[in-house]
Amino acid sequence: MKKISLILFLLFSPFCQAQQVRGLLRISSGVAPKPGSLSVVGADSILEGTTKAYQIILTTPTGTTLDVSQTASFSASRGSASGLTISPGNPINLTNATNSVRGDDRITTLRATYEGLSTSREILLSDATTGFVAVAPRLVRAADVARWPQMKTGDLIVEGATFVVPNQGDYSIQIRSSQNNVPTLVPGATVWVKGARYINFTLQLNQSRVPVGQPPIQVRNYDGQVEIQNTFTLLGAQGARISGKYEAATGAGDADYQGHGTGNYAFTTGRYGWLLNNKFLDKTRPALTMDGGVRDIEWEYMEVKAGYFTAMLFNARNYDMNIPTSTTYLPFENINIHDFYIHDLDGEGIYLGSTELNLKAHFKGGSFYNSRILRVGNEGLQFGQLNSGMRVFNNVVHSNFNWRDPFQKFQDNSLQLALFEGVRVYNNLFLSGGEKQFTVLARGDTAIGNVASRIDTMLIRNNAFLYNRGWYEGFVSTLGVAGVRNPINNLTLAIDRNLFGKNTYAYNQVYTNVPEQNYLLLFDLLGTGTDVQVTNNVYDGSSNARTRWVLNAGPIAILESGNSLNGFVPHPAFENYMGLPPDYHYSRVEKWAGVVGSESGFSASGTLKGTLITVPIGDIRFRNGIGYESKAANNTNIEPTVASNWQNYWNVLYWNRQTGELIRNPTNLTNLSTTPPDNTKLLSFYKDRGIGIY
Structure with a gap:
């Protein structure tokens, strides 16, 4: 949205003076400071280009109220006045490049101070x-x-x-x-x-x-x-x-x-x-x-x-x-x-590099880091055609929100890599996998005419992969190029010091013949002189089906060392992500879907396409960016805001802009947001490991 300046025109009593500073209406007087509280009184909303009157009210500890500003009027503006503040008492004189308020898509904050007291008022802007x-x-x-x-x-x-x-x-x-x-x-x-x-x-x-x-x-x-x-x-x-x-x-x-x-x-x-x-x-x-x-x-x-x-x-x-x-x-x-x-x-969080079998423009060097990828429908991070040197680190990824209803089958990895030589993925947090948490498709050096050396490396290290729903955790395979399965030679593939856990198997709710497997990682690689290492990884034992780390379907030997199948992998503690408790199971948050596989590109073969979906009580579904929490058991195909009786089945979710607290079905929307706080900075265990944004 274009930046909106709310321009303040102030009318004061002879005993008050005022000045404007960026983001602030500052009111001062010659009298001694008065204890108590301050409030801004006026309309909850304003249409751009119109003017509304507001008052700054002081309430003393005894309950006495005093208008300390008389009437403060403001208007939303565009065009030539944008970014300029109109001087108090002279609305024609555009004097400087400061602003009097701050805004976002729909909320603007009107701020005021008086003798050491401060307050703010959130106002809904209607776009004109x-x-x-x-x-x-x-x-x-x-x-x-x-x-x-x-x-x-x-x-x-x-x-x-x-x-x-x-x-x-x-x-x-x-x-x-x-x-x-x-x-x-x-x-x-x-x-x-x-x-x-x-x-x-x-x-x-x-x-x-x-x-x-x-x-x-x-x-x-x-x-x-x-x-x-x-x-x-x-x-x-x-x-x-x-x-x-x-x-x-x-x-x-x-x-x-x-x-x-x-x-x-x-x-x-x-x-x-x-x-x-x-x-x-x-x-x-x-x-x-x-x-x-x-x-x-x-x-x-x-x-x-x-x-x-x-x-x-x-x-x-x-x-x-x-x-x-x-x-x-x-x-x-x-x-x-x-x-x-x-x-x-x-759809996808990011999509870098084609995943087609034929050669396309590939990536050389580069990085993706310190980013939040939250509540995205399908795969979280997808990197294809990786030549060498790409680094992916310190991100928080919460993906696969449409895993029940994707545009095509199996579009539900948290991380997908298609590489020729190497990539380094480290210090990331991945939430809510689908079929598996990651897929690595190695295409072979000969496909691009390069001769790799042993320093070429695919490294997946010190990441946390949590809340998977699928058969297993990761798949590493040699992929064909132009119809030829080129071996990968002289390449180190290392999966080291990663955390896996908090899984709840659910993949058979969408696909048929998909029993949970007894391994975590599946390899199917061709090549010579390739060093494959699976070391020092930890799984929390949240599924008894997992009894081994690796199933090797290819001829390349795999070094396994220091892995644990029943280690300590806690829930992530965030500063405030969606206002949810620290032990929340994030696979319970999805995009709303009434049936499995409604998209035309999602075939019925091997799937439960058309099956009606019932959402468990307490699970959250997002629809067009708004969160709804299930509150009734028999909510099958009851779409929030669409079904005539949807309020009987769903709590609408808001968040307090000051505290970040999750509020269900509020009657007063003042100072509330329909978008969660999304502060995914990690605390304690994961922070100490260097995982996540900083």
């Missing part, structure tokens, strides 16, 4: 967005630098939208050298994108490529949040950093949209400088895509939510768009992604 026209990008001018000191001449400014004719809707924007005469940008220049809402956003930087070792082109939001409903496409860039991070020293980003940059992970939805928000409109669409010969790209501090097939689809193509006839797949080289908040998606 109508009518935008695009403003062509241009170079930053001296007047821009005077108003926005973080900019410099030679930068590119994308001024976003101008509010014009009603009922015209939002718009898409394409920033292309060929179409808009965008000049070549020098290394270290910044593309400044004004806070606004877009349907689609395309950024083409093939004429501003940065040599290796030079400062990247920065792509930053300013004057609020950039919200994109469909897809952000990056084309042709080499050396670019796309960031929603606020940096106080430089002024880059926006202080009202820092996400978890403040150090607080709770209630950060809608608070990032870049927001990809599909609003559950298209579950086939990716939020982020890249093509055109990209390399050396950093993505950081962004939020992706509410629908989508995946947060990022960087997979099959990567042709060099500066060579119009090129059909050569260039590698996605040195793509680094971190500090993302991905939640409530219909």
Whole structure:
């Protein structure tokens, strides 16, 4: 959502004075401090572009009330006044680039202080967005630098939208050298994108490529949040950093949209400088895509939510768009992604690298780390075409919310890897597996014409895989390329010091002939000179069926050492994830589905397609990002908000924005959120092991 400034017009008694600071209405007087409490009195909601009156009321310990502000009126604004504060007593004078409040998708906070007391009031904004026209990008001018000191001449400014004719809707924007005469940008220049809402956003930087070792082109939001409903496409860039991070020293980003940059992970939805928000409109669409010969790209501090097939689809193509006839797949080289908040998606968490059998653009180097991937429908992290050097670490992944009703069968791994040479996966927490927690498909060095050395490594170390529903925990196999099963040679495969447990077998509720197995890991590998190690892993014995660690169906010998089948693997303790207790079984949280396998791509063969689903009392189901808790046993195919009597079967879930407490069926929505706190920082045992976000 475009950043909303609520502009305060203050009328004061002769005995009071006021001043505005960022995020704060500060009220002071010449009298001695009064003890007691402060409150903001006024309407619960406001329509953008309208004005409402509010009062700041002091209540003394004896119950006496005093209006310490008289009437404070404010209005929501867009366009040229965005980001500016109107001076008290002079609403025409736009004086500075500070804001008086903070907002997210639907809530804005009005804050006040008086003689050491403070209070805040959450207000629901009703969106009145109508009518935008695009403003062509241009170079930053001296007047821009005077108003926005973080900019410099030679930068590119994308001024976003101008509010014009009603009922015209939002718009898409394409920033292309060929179409808009965008000049070549020098290394270290910044593309400044004004806070606004877009349907689609395309950024083409093939004429501003940065040599290796030079400062990247920065792509930053300013004057609020950039919200994109469909897809952000990056084309042709080499050396670019796309960031929603606020940096106080430089002024880059926006202080009202820092996400978890403040150090607080709770209630950060809608608070990032870049927001990809599909609003559950298209579950086939990716939020982020890249093509055109990209390399050396950093993505950081962004939020992706509410629908989508995946947060990022960087997979099959990567042709060099500066060579119009090129059909050569260039590698996605040195793509680094971190500090993302991905939640409530219909499909995959992320999808990097094609999983097709034929060769596509592969990944070389790069990383994915310190990100939350929560309440996503199918597989959590999916990496394909991995050449060498990819690192995946310190993430929290809660996936497979549609494991009963996926778009196709078996789309329910927490982690999927398809590699040629190597990848390192460590310090991650994976919640709620399906058929299994991870799949590794090794394609063989000869498939890409490389000769691997023994230093090539697939390492899965110090991860926690919890709450699995399926046959077993992991599958490692040699996969064919172009119809040929190429052996993997001279490669170390190490599964070391991981934790498995808190399992509840349930896979036979969706699939037939899927008995629980007596092993945890299944191997089927071809190759020579390959070193396979399964060492120092711990399973908590939560299924008596698991009596061995490895079943080896291939000719390569496997070293097993130091593994335990009945060790200590506790429930994860979070600072506050969904307001749930520390011993909660997270496989009890899913996406709502009335029948097994309703999607046309989900075949009836080997499945229980069409079987009606009954949700156990106390289990939670999310529908369009809203949580519902089952409260009646006979709720078969009773869809929340759709069935005529659904309230008899479901508790609606809200969370207190101050305490993070889960509230069922509240009658007063003041200071409540429909999105959980999602503070998945870990405590005690897992924190001490270095697992999870930091």
